[in-house]
Amino acid sequence: MDRRKNQNLTTPRWLEKGSAGERRATSILTYWTLRYFLILFAALAIIVGVALYGIRETAMENRSRTAAMLGQEVADRVEAPSGSLTIPENLNRILDQRMELFNMNLDVCLLVTDLQGNALFTRPQMTERQIQEKLNPSLRSGEPEYQLIKTPIMQNGQEIGGVYISQFRKTPAYSSRELILFAAVFGALALSGWFTIYLLSRKLSRPIRRVAESARQIRSGHYDVNLEIETGERELGELVDSFRGMAGRLNQLEEWRELSLAGVTHELKTPVTSIKGLVMAVRDNVVNGEEAKEFLDIALQESDRMERMIADLLDYNAFSSGNVSVRRDRIDLKLLVSEIVYQWKLPHECDSINIVYDFPEGLIYTTGDAMRIQQIVVNLLNNGQQAAHPDRPLCLQITIRESVGRIEVQIADNGAGIPEQDRDYIFDRFFRSEEKKRRARGLGLGLTYSRLLARAQGGELLLRSSSPSGTTFSLELPQ
Template sequence: MDRGKNLLKKTPERRPDGRTRKRRATSILTYWTLRYFLILLAALAVIVAVALYGIRETAMENRSRTAAMLGQEVADRVKTADGSLAIPADLDRILDERMGLFNMNLDVCLLVADPQGNALFTRPRMTDEQVRQKLDPRPRSGEPEYQLIKTPVMGEGKEIGGVYISQFRKTPAYGSGELLMFVSVFGVLALAGWLTIYLLSRKLSRPIRRVAESARQIRNGRYDVDLDIRTGERELGELVDSFRGMAGRLHQLEEWRELSLAGVTHELKTPVTSIKGLVMAVRDDVVTGEEAKEFLDIALQESNRMERMVADLLDYNAFSSGNVAVRRDRLDLKLLVSEIVYQWKLPHECDSIEIDYAFPDEMIYTTGDALRIQQIVVNLLNNGLQAAHPDRPLRLHIAIREAEGRIGVEITDNGAGIREQDRDYIFDRFFRSEEKKRRARGLGLGLTYSRLLARAQGGELRLRSSGPSGTTFSLELPR
């Protein structure tokens, strides 16, 4: 039996007094099959009732038409050639044959009367009082409603009598065989409909059940879920594929979180250990004079580096939680970028860095926060400096381009480039490539924080290209 069929769990339900109580929730299989079956039964009951009523009314109409035909035949037989009424001696035999042929019930009454209402022939035999009652079509208390069909007997252009056939309206128009057939058809349709919805619901509930079980595993910290589900429905296939991809991504993020936590701890512990050792060496007179001063300078540099890493963490956390405001000023982008690059280059005058520009001749204005744009550009310049190739001097190319109502600030270096397997993750928080781990210390928040700053100003930060000859980043801003 399918496990989802009897799946029951508790869900909170709010009472009118504000308290919460537990309500039983059923599985999709039970919920759909039960309700569909009840709806199907109700619909089939209505259909059968309408069909039975229609068949009964049709049968009554056919019986009335048959009675009228019988009355016309009797009227033709009781009329003589001279225009008078005469009852044939074999009329009973003829009626027996006709009623057997027309399959008429025995409760049919037939009368032949003159214009004054005097009965000349009755079948079955009736008294004068019964004849008068039959000829009176008004319903009487305690007597079933009946239908009176009159066929006039015409002779020489005038009515010389009439044939009256009386039959009960409430006479069943169908027998036990017909009722059995209706019940059988009703049962087969109900069973077929229920079986259909049961099979479809089970086919639908199985992959959902598997996805729910996998979600519980992920909630419990197990990310290596097995979702080998084959389904022909496109929507279910998309659901399973999306969930499988989400599970893989969560697994990857959890691994990165653990590695990042270890990396952040290591990066913060390293300068603390270094500062502690340097200060202890000075305090214990291990070094003195100029050497002690040099040790203190190194300790100060390490403390400054640790302060920058802590500031990066605080800035990232503050901005990602929405606690940092971004200004919306009208800025001269050419002038702003030129000043940022000039200020950044001053501490690196001793380094062999070549910088060339490709700015348009006209003025370029954008809307944004000058301080946040400076943070982004400086971070991209520092990345270019860290990616410098050891066999060639660093060359930075800075361009401003316009396209489709947006302005792009492109910064291209001639460094070693980013490995292809790392390009999809460089904007993830705490991600650092193996080269950066070996050559530079940091927390891996620079590009992540820069992209957040760009998006907060209505722009975007993208990796345009990267290869052995260099890397290009593009900061897109609104015009």
């Protein structure tokens, strides 16, 4: 493998160098806060823009109504005792008071005309051309758009003149103070929203960052990580607890791997050493006659035991890599289990083993591989024999039960049971309890391999119960 491939296997994609230089993924804190701020800023800008437009239109409508009210008041104050209009002398003072009261800008123009359109009063003073432009908007050129409001002057139900008020249609409807207030509110909302998401993102990213750091330590081979994180969020708490459990499990598996390697080496080395010593004793004439034959018989037994351990190891490796096929035959389970137990008991006739059958009436069929089922059942029977209690004769109970879509084969013994601290690990490869190490040789692959065989046939191998009075294993198969 060249250096580039090796780098791809050890370096995360977000740390690889691209054509534009070193690229690093953005942190959650930066990613969320920046994008949330931009989205919040855009949303608030739209809201403020719509609000300002609505306020402006409302204010323009109110200004038009105010101008109409002012025009009506001026029309009521204009006198016409002899049929001709007379402008009150205090009209300018009244207009000053009203414009100050209504907060009207100085760009408002007011004209009073007779029925023929002759200007009798203008505020401010205007030339004849300006008056005509105010009264006829079509004559204007290059000037802002005006709004012209006319209030007729009535006498005895007849129109004798008119009051015209002209004001800019696009006159700002809000003052600089109002704009500053809007800007302050806008900024406060944007900053408060950004600060809120910043705090939440930081609280969320802190435990994730700690978990990522612990994952890097595990990747480097340091499984003993200290992940003490207190969080009130349920999902984060579940993530931290799961990762803490995974780290502990990996650490335990690493310790077991080292111990298992040493155990496998020891278990294979012991018979080799024994065979070598026995054969050398025979070769060097240290023993002769019947004693030499006995030494050779022991050497053969040790070689058989070593052959079985190597076969277990090869079978497990072959099956775990998917190189072993499993048949799908229709099997009479009661007949198969009876034959398996009968064949297993033949070499143990001299042992005081009591076998009890608890089978239902009628035929029971399953789909699977008869040879693989035999391997599982024989392994469970051997385990039951090895777990025999020294103070009571061994009794094995074989039970077959039917349920919806499943068939269960239970093998129960009355042995010493499995220690409670070992029950969660008995299906792990190379695991052997201290008690079993003292009583029997092996690699600790029997239950692991049996579970793989059961699952390959669509079933499962479970530890149902274990206590000082006995242990029960259950082989589930499809009906």
